[in-house]
Amino acid sequence: MKLRTIATNTFGIFLRDKLLIIFGALFLCVILLMMTPLLTLRARTAASNLEEMQAYVLELVSAIMFMVSGAGSLLAAWAAADAVATEMKSGTILAVMARPVKRWEFLLGKYLGVMILMACYVTMMLGLSYLLAWMGGQRVQSASWMLLAYPMVRYAIYAAIAMAVTTVAHPVLSWAFTMLLGVAAMLVVPGQDRIANFALRWLSTGLYYVLPSTEFLSEDRFLTIKHATLHQTGWVEHLTTLAYGLDYALVVLLMAMWSFHYRSLKRD
Amino acid sequence: MSAPAVEFQQVTKTYRKWLGGQQVAALTNVSFSVAAGEVCAFLGPNGAGKTTSISILMGFLYADWGHIRVLGFQPGDVRAKRRIGFVPENFAFYKHLNAEKLLGFHARLGEVAEDKTIGLIRDLIQKVGLNGYEKLKIGRYSRGMVQRLGIAQSLLGDPELLVLDEPTSGLDPSGRKEVRDLILTLKAAGKTIFLSSHLLSEVEQICDQAVIIDRGRVVRAGTMKSLLETGDQVEIYTTQLPEELEVVLREWGAVIERGLQGVRIIIGSERKREVAERLWLAGSDVLRLNPVKGSLEDLYMKLVGKGEVA
Numbered sequence: 193m194k195l196r197t198i199a200t201n202t203f204g205i206f207l208r209d210k211l212l213i214i215f216g217a218l219f220l221c222v223i224l225l226m227m228t229p230l231l232t233l234r235a236r237t238a239a240s241n242l243e244e245m246q247a248y249v250l251e252l253v254s255a256i257m258f259m260v261s262g263a264g265s266l267l268a269a270w271a272a273a274d275a276v277a278t279e280m281k282s283g284t285i286l287a288v289m290a291r292p293v294k295r296w297e298f299l300l301g302k303y304l305g306v307m308i309l310m311a312c313y314v315t316m317m318l319g320l321s322y323l324l325a326w327m328g329g330q331r332v333q334s335a336s337w338m339l340l341a342y343p344m345v346r347y348a349i350y351a352a353i354a355m356a357v358t359t360v361a362h363p364v365l366s367w368a369f370t371m372l373l374g375v376a377a378m379l380v381v382p383g384q385d386r387i388a389n390f391a392l393r394w395l396s397t398g399l400y401y402v403l404p405s406t407e408f409l410s411e412d413r414f415l416t417i418k419h420a421t422l423h424q425t426g427w428v429e430h431l432t433t434l435a436y437g438l439d440y441a442l443v444v445l446l447m448a449m450w451s452f453h454y455r456s457l458k459r460d
Numbered sequence: 461m462s463a464p465a466v467e468f469q470q471v472t473k474t475y476r477k478w479l480g481g482q483q484v485a486a487l488t489n490v491s492f493s494v495a496a497g498e499v500c501a502f503l504g505p506n507g508a509g510k511t512t513s514i515s516i517l518m519g520f521l522y523a524d525w526g527h528i529r530v531l532g533f534q535p536g537d538v539r540a541k542r543r544i545g546f547v548p549e550n551f552a553f554y555k556h557l558n559a560e561k562l563l564g565f566h567a568r569l570g571e572v573a574e575d576k577t578i579g580l581i582r583d584l585i586q587k588v589g590l591n592g593y594e595k596l597k598i599g600r601y602s603r604g605m606v607q608r609l610g611i612a613q614s615l616l617g618d619p620e621l622l623v624l625d626e627p628t629s630g631l632d633p634s635g636r637k638e639v640r641d642l643i644l645t646l647k648a649a650g651k652t653i654f655l656s657s658h659l660l661s662e663v664e665q666i667c668d669q670a671v672i673i674d675r676g677r678v679v680r681a682g683t684m685k686s687l688l689e690t691g692d693q694v695e696i697y698t699t700q701l702p703e704e705l706e707v708v709l710r711e712w713g714a715v716i717e718r719g720l721q722g723v724r725i726i727i728g729s730e731r732k733r734e735v736a737e738r739l740w741l742a743g744s745d746v747l748r749l750n751p752v753k754g755s756l757e758d759l760y761m762k763l764v765g766k767g768e769v770a
Contacts (some may be wrong), residue, residue, distance in 0.1 A: 193568060193571075194568070195568055197565060197568040198569075201554065201565055202555060204554075205554065205556065208556050230688055231496070282552045283548065283550065283552035284550070284552045284553065284554060285547075285608070286520065286544070286548040287548060287551065287553075287566070287613060289518075289519070289520060290518055290541065290544065290545075290546035290548070290565060290568075291541060291569035292538040292539075292541040292542045292569070292570065292571060292683065293541075293569055293571050294538060295536075300676075368502065385680075454522070455522050456515075456520065456522070457515070457520035457521070458520060458521065459552070460517060
């Protein structure tokens with residue numbers, strides 16, 4: 193009950209946030225900007241080049257969704273940092289924490305509020321990807337749950353990291369730190385080229401295991417799936433990848449709760 | 461004897477900056493207690509440590525040292541918080557909510573039974589004089605209205621202990637009077653009230669005891685009666701004062717005031733017996749004999765205004 197109350201109130205605050213209105217406008221802009229090239233591709237599609245055009249449209253949709261999904265990571269980190277920081281800055285936290293609410297309950301309620309927001313975002317993303325593919329005269333072949341679950345888990349990780357850092361640092365620092373971690377996680381993914389320097393290779397491998405490997409958690413790879421390659425990922429791989437992401441988010445969230453427990457609650 | 465509602469023993473708190481920066485001693489060996497059912501004023505100048513003490517009491521801050529009990533529990537314990545109502549200094553609110561929704565939000569957090577919530581909210585809104593404004597967004601409220609709403613939310617769940625940090629700040633004189641009357645009603649209902657305020661005349665009227673703090677140390681604590689008694693002077697009310705006795709009394713340094721009700725004589729307490737006997741012998745009735753009471757403001761200025769620390 194208390195968690196639900198805090199979570200829905202947090203979501204209510206987000207709905208009135210100016211930054212989110214900008215995000216909504218961004219969505220609209222993406223649709224409007226992509227209408228012309230996608231409709232052109234649709235017009236050029238014929239029976240002879242069907243396979244080629246399908247791949248082309250899906251690549252384009254995937255590229256757009258990669259950007260939208262990246263913006264979602266920024267949003268998740270910002271929302272998580274802001275959810276706690278705004279309460280501290282305004283002093284509303286004092287009246288809330290005077291109620292029979294445990295500190296971990298407050299933080300978890302805030303986190304759930306962020307996740308409700310991100311669930312809305314992911315649903316809109318799914319709708320956008322279907323809409324863009326339709327504009328290009330194609331269908332998204334992969335299952336909807338993949339396009340919902342993967343980004344949600346990824347956002348859960350980013351939100352947890354940002355929330356954990358906000359318990360000890362300024363929200364802007366926390367947001368920037370989370371984004372840096374995200375970029376670093378992408379840079380240390382083992383590639384074809386082996387790093388010559390032993391120390392650098394060791395550091396890169398270490399970071400690869402410590403940082404959230406969002407490469408696995410990207411829904412982007414499922415957007416390019418064509419009908420012929422539909423069943424390329426098995427259930428075991430899905431489950432282990434999602435379990436890895438959820439476990440990462442949970443561990444970071446527990447760290448955030450621990451840190452928040454010892455934090456001074458006062459108007460910043 | 462029941463356990464105190466609030467108990468501070470040797471509480472010390474120092475604010476430290478990171479990386480070995482400046483340290484500020486906010487509280488040093490602060491000790492006091494508030495018995496159940498009492499109204500206790502917590503007084504002191506700005507920066508004396510009042511809000512720090514209240515924050516520790518509510519579990520928002522952790523003390524470095526000392527023993528603290530609130531309704532028999534550690535500060536921040538939800539079992540204690542279920543029985544506490546709190547009005548923070550400059551009550552902050554969610555601007556997008558209206559009074560009804562904000563109180564509903566706090567009622568759900570305060571575990572108020574759902575079937576009682578609507579009636580309770582309506583009563584509280586009426587009690588603090590916000591009826592007619594319950595649907596208005598709080599962002600459009602005046603500061604006084606916000607403060608009233610803060611008081612209303614503190615009363616949700618019928619708390620045993622009320623912790624009020626400057627509850628009358630931002631209120632006009634009539635609003636202040638309403639809050640004072642409300643506190644008196646709560647006092648009559650047996651609630652324990654821990655009240656931080658700068659309005660000494662109001663505190664003097666409604667509080668049973670006071671704790672005065674300055675620069676993080678308790679400089680005086682006790683019942684209001686004991687704090688205000690100067691101890692060295694008495695006032696004697698009599699029907700009449702013969703001229704020859706008046707001359708003697710003036711020689712002894714007495715202050716004599718004549719009024720419609722009779723004569724008021726203020727004199728050192730070492731002479732009270734002698735003066736009373738002389739008045740009887742002169743045929744005057746001694747109507748009353750009381751220790752002279754100072755005002756809380758005088759005491760406060762004496763302790764804090766000059767920076768004295770006991």
